[in-house]
Amino acid sequence: MSDTTPPRYDVIAIGNAIVDVLSPCEDAVIAGLGLNRGGMTLVDADKAREIYAAMGPATERSGGSAANTLAGMAALGARCAFVGQVAQDQFGDVFRHDIRAGGIAFETPPLAGDVPTGQCLILVSPDGERTMNTMLGAGQFLHKGAIDDALVASAGILYLEGYMWDPVEPRAAMRRAMTAAREAGRKIAFTASESFIISLHRADFLELIDAGQFDILFVNEHELATLTGEADFETGLAAVAAKVPVLVATRSEKGAVAIAHGERAEVAAEPVARVVDTTGAGDQFAAGFLTGYVRGEPLERCLKRGAICASEVISHFGPRPETDMIALMDARL
Template identity: 35%
Template sequence: MAKYDVYGLGNALVDKEFEVTEQFLADNGIEKGLMTLIEEDTHFKLLDNLINTYGIKKRAGGGSAANSLVGLTQFGGSAFYACKVSQDEYGQFYSQDLADAGVQTRISELAIEGPTGKCMVMVTPDAERTMNTYLGITADLSVNELFLDELAQAEYLYIEGYLVPSPTACEAIEAAKAKAKAEGIKVAMTFSDPSMVKYFKEGVDKALGNEAIDLLFCNEEEALTFTETDSVAAAAQVLLKRAKKVVITLGPKGVSVFLENSEITVPGHSVDAVDTNGAGDMVAGAFLYGETQGWDDEKSAKLACKAASIVVSHFGPRLTAEQQKEILNAF
């Protein structure tokens, strides 16, 4: 029996959330709905502007894969996260945040100097999240932070698409996938954001690799953009050449799960959305929980839809452990 249900590989970021207007994004030349990488000086200028104009709504540990692993562990799964933070205040906050959620790391063994990554999450009145990210030292995530002995004890390797802009992170992905193949560990990946398939498609393509991975997560926009098709069904057929199982989120319409000869669509829940940040991450975390517990795809998708509907109903990318226990009890 595996020690970990999922071993995750991704960026480590401390999120700062703000409620902003559409006009603020336009005035500052920020592309709505996407994650944009920015330099440190731009980060501090924008941060000062946001704090002075709106004030911080919430600070929390973040990163796409980290959010998914927190979701998985709070449902009752087990996870290890390979990431890179420093010993600064943000890094200490991030490390403790993961520990409190039950996600195992070996961050304390790294003793790395430099700025921990940060992400400014700007939420407009329509609940759409737009992110500007200063990666800090996570931009140089490498094979040195992998702890492959931990990966050898996992059922799944889960790869975050946000890593592909970094050459050293791409090397880490290749090393992790090679280890997974050698150990018979299943591989899952998320596209993470439309910006990754729009601006870094070559890197995403390389991360997927020549052999079909076991499980791929993406949203409707990412699926259509990556495959250059005009329907979810057509996109799924293309993606099934790259993954044995494809989970596509459809926003309020729900989640579709595709295999070579089958399709399941679970409808979404009608809620008043406040903040869509973390919805896709929760879908992945909840679905992976069901997957590693031996659930069928429909039950896993229903759990994912329910959990995501609660996430978008409040600010922040995560649920409390108590909320997740209540959700799980219904299943």
């Protein structure tokens, strides 16, 4: 039964709750730990503790794809809530503090037991190269009992992070949230996250698309190719656009395309004086686009918002905005 009550939140998101820990490091330390210099590696809790113990003074910043998107939306004045799993530990406290300090509602109870909060331990070499070691931790154990159906129904859009489709328990949690959103007549947005996630769960995603379960789908051009099996970008767009009310496809320096109910819009990438760190570019593009979308703005303007947000985040380290985003939008739109 559809809920005609105006939404309390613009967006509620389900995603990984991760704390990024960044520390400058000599290459000898990276070699001694047996790490893949310049790469991203999934590690277990024991290895994460070993790496953390070897790190020097560090900067801790909350991360996670969907959480980053909400941080961008909140900076633009949107009303947001987050569902994600942390543990009863130091990093759980950091994540909880950061997301609430950003004006985002976060009430998921911490996970009891020995599983730590998810971390991405980032060792920065003298030449700026980043060696990333991710321990997903408690985030893999978000269970469907943590989903508050009434909370989901109180948001205009349910936003799902593709990374969370891989672990079994969060996948069940997201399916429950999708049912709650549909019963309340709310919209569902999905971000594909990474091509390797699509490769693992392509059949699921295609089934959901064919069934009309996604109102908004975010992909980059590589994810689109993996999803459709089409190397040609335009052919891939055509394969999905008829099945998803709003399709948004980003292309890095080539800009972005959106197709909504047959209407097509495109924008160029925003100019950036110097690209410092591309981490979070897709997350912030989604933040800008969704903020315009919930305000009923034209498709091209939504894309423009996304491009502005992406350009801001790649101009500095870290996946969340560090500028007055409302002022930036006022200056560029």
